Amino acid sequence: MHLRVKNKARQRLQERNSKKFTFINVSEEKTKLILSSDVSKLRQLQIEGRELNLITEEYYDQALREAEEKDKQRELAIKNGRVSELGLLHGIPISIKDHICEEGKHSTVGVMSFADNIAQEDAIVVQQLRAQGAIPMVKGNTPQLLLSLVSENDIYGKALNPHDTSRTCGGSSGGDGGLVASKCIPLAFGTDIAGSIRCPSEFCGIYGFKPTTLRVSSKDIIMPLPNGSVPQCVFQETTGPLGYSANDLKLGTQSLMGEELFRKDPNVIPLPFDEQRYQETLAKKKLRFGYFYGTDIIGSTTSVKRAILMTKEKLVKLGHEFIPFQFSKKEAQEYVDIHMICCTFGCQGQLSSMFKQQHDRPIPLLKTSFDFYNYPRFFQKILSAYYSRFVCERIGGVLALTKECSRDEIDDVLRRKARFTEDFIQRWEDMKLDAMISPTYPTCAFKFEDQEDIGFSTEYQVLWNVVNFPTGCVPITEVLEDEEADEAYQEKPNDVITAAFKRTIKGSKGMPVGIQVSTPRWKDEECLAIIKIIGDQFNFIKMAPQI
Incomplete structure (x- = not known):
């Protein structure tokens, strides 16, 4: 692995940790800020988010400025009797999973060679959430490549479960799950392709929801590949909420399924949230x-x-x-x-090639799988048979499936x-x-x-x-x-x-x-x-x- 790649990851972490925030003084008047009348809550988010390795990027000052603007909008809406026109998430602070693009923010997918990747625009789901008044404040940590139930990578470290730091908070939306469980953030948005919303919800003792694929946009939800996606993948990521309650899940899902979505992403099924069916x-x-x-x-x-x-x-x-x-x-x-x-x-196969081309490496938890994938086929068969017979039949079965597939397969x-x-x-x-x-x-x-x-x-x-x-x-x-x-x-x-x-x-x-x-x-x-x-x-x- 090139020293350049290590340095890139080290610089990204130093950049995050050295960032200072003013935490502007907040009036105790209830109408001053919807976001928080207690600035210590933001400081607690920063402390716990970093100590537990839950966050990859913070932008509190920007969020507070947005909250002030949301408060003005709310006051004007109250004055004019138009409160019903405010968004479903008006003034609510949220966290966004690392690999969901936000303009000007890092999206690394936990890969060192991707540590300096900055999104050029908001993903459609982020646009939907902003349109409903949500205020993104932090980005949540993930496993390297989103490929395990442990949110660990060589840039931001291992996300710790706030209930017991010797245990995982799950993956791949683990950082976001931990932020909600630690009461640092009221609502988070992750993605799910193999349980990545549900596992952190289960492990952290919170609510989580995976919508039907194609009811929510997956555009600009990236992987560290040339075009940011995995075109051959049969299963698509679907974005969903993690929160304190069933009501949080409903509001979060409604916000993702707004009418504007169908104009922005023609791949999404034009099926807006149906309140009547819910009731x-x-x-x-x-x-x-x-x-x-x-x-x-x-x-x-x-x-x-x-x-x-x-x-x-x-x-x-x-x-x-x-x-x-x-x-x-x-x-x-x-x-x-x-x-x-x-x-x-x-x-x-694509991700394995990416590691080689970028002189990067998989973390230890993923290394065995990637090494096995690159072995000659005859050796793969011998090794999987050995594991099945002498070590663990279930592990041997998984190894037998870890291979390059032919078109017929x-x-x-x-x-x-x-x-x-x-x-x-x-x-x-x-x-x-x-x-x-x-x-x-x-x-x-x-x-x-x-x-x-x-x-x-x-x-x-x-x-x-x-x-x-x-x-x-x-x-x-x-x-x-x-x-x-x-x-x-x-x-x-x-x-x-x-x-x-x-x-x-x-x-x-x-x-x-x-x-x-x-x-x-x-x-x-x-x-x-x-x-x-x-x-x-x-x-x-x-x-x-x-x-």
Whole structure:
């Protein structure tokens, strides 16, 4: 790796850390600033954001100036009786994930050779949020290349969970999830292609929502490649909110689906947010839910199962119906393999070439995968067979799929994806389901020391990316003391991954635990309404300690 690349990353971090802010004096009058009448909150954001490695860029002075202007607009609207014309997020400070472009701000995707990349314009989703009155204030940290459940890179470091700094706050929208959980920011916007909004929401004990792909723009949401995108990738990033409540998710999603969106991005389905459908779902007396606690290829802890059971019991008392949903081992493995293959042929080869061309390197957590991808095919087969037989069958299976695909293999996996999705939707319709309740992850947030074994365990999350169903997370409870023992985690496989899950739940008492809620594609309004129904039954908020 070139020293030039290291220096570029070092300079970027020094630039962020050396930046000083005036934190202009704020009047205590309630009407002075919508943003905050307590400047110490901004200072706390700066302190915690840097100490926990949650932020990649800060622009508080700019945000405060914008807030003053928003306040003037609000006062004028009140005076003229036109408050209803203000945006849904008028005066609300937000964080934006690192790789979502903001004009004049860095978007690095956690890659050292990309450390000096500055966006030339706002992504369409940022334009939508600004049009609704939101005030971007910071950018959230991510994993290198967005490719793991640990938000770590060689520029900004490893994002720490505000509830327990020995644990990850998730990925790839981990910095944004941590900022919301630490009460530094009320609303954040991340992206999701394999659970990247839902994992941080689960691990940090907050709400999060992945909309249906193509209901929200993905333009100018970048990767460190010549044109900023991965053209062959089957799954597209979708932007969604992370917040304190179901109401936050609704406002955030509405803001992303404004009418102007369809003029700006012709690739988006012209389907604006439907308030009537949302309200009708809230009013329904009987909804039909499917649910599952695990599959034949991965399990879940006692605390995760309890969160699902608590949800079921609450909703049954309200008159709703619950039907068990089961996957065969073949079905469960199929959607995981489909997602893995599609992501590999869609990006790994291009990203591997990028590292070589830029004299850069993957972080240790990703190095094994990238090294394996570049091995000769005969050696890949030998190594994957060895792992399957002598080390861990699940790891061997993943290695077997980490390869360059031929055109016929790509055609085959696309047919498999279409067939799986069609069969899944048919089964859903046969069961007459309105929604599904499922685990987000097998455990609460895992320890950093276990990341090599379980840092890519997205089995519960990628299902909803493969079938493209809108899905959100609701915090339900926390881990109890008797849920930390080895027997608290059960699954059919018994290997090094199982051992890592058992290790990581030790010392997890008090960590937040939630559930996933999914509805059929395009039914984002129904999903958000059900999230609110469930959230209102628990009102669970896990306060993170302040630094």
